Amino acid sequence: MIATLALGANIDTAAEDAPEKFLAYYSDSANQARGWLALSRGTLAAFIFPWFLVRLKLALDTAGRSRGNPGLLAFGGGLVFTSILLVHLVVSNAIGLTVDFSESYRLDPNVAMLLGNMSYFLLSIGMVGIAVLLLATAVTARRIRLLPAWLTWPAIVIAPLSLATAELFLLPLLLFLAWMLGASVVLTRQRKADTRGHRRPEPDPAVSAPAVDHRQV
16 A cells, blocks of 8 residues: 555645646656556555455454444544545546646646645545544554554554644655554454464364164164
8 A cells, every 4th residue: 555655746836936847747758657557556555445444343343342333433534534545546646647648638737736735635634534543443452452552552643643644744644554554464463363263173083973882682
């Protein structure tokens, strides 16, 4: 998922020559190809991420069922982020893909600036869902020790940082991706351990086989 990040043109919109920079950026064929690649990889990430959410929800529901519904909170927050991420990917790459797809399109730098800012703020809003996911997970995991401390405490720190994504740029998202990687490893190991623990033992033929009476009546 880390490889799917695409924010379009990384241009300072406050600069006086920003319109010219946007025009030069989207006129480059390499940047147009980058837009197609970013959109396809982002779509793949949005397809994979819910599988992590389902595993996390199942773990939280099993462990914290007696107090609220943390699994539903985490799952809902993740779905909010995924939905907004897809919109962000479309908006951030719409200009480049249109320039590449249609030869008759004439780029308006001001529209490019508008969509660039819109895509960035969409991602910032989507990080609110990540903050909900992290807090719901951290509070429950810390109470019942679902995750190790090296995952619960960073989650508590990253959650409020996610609310300030507009000011911190990509830092909260990158921190969350690193946390998600660690959580995925831990949850996968726990699932394998649970599977081994609930595996039914093989019956002992010497014990389970019925005795055969060879005596003749």
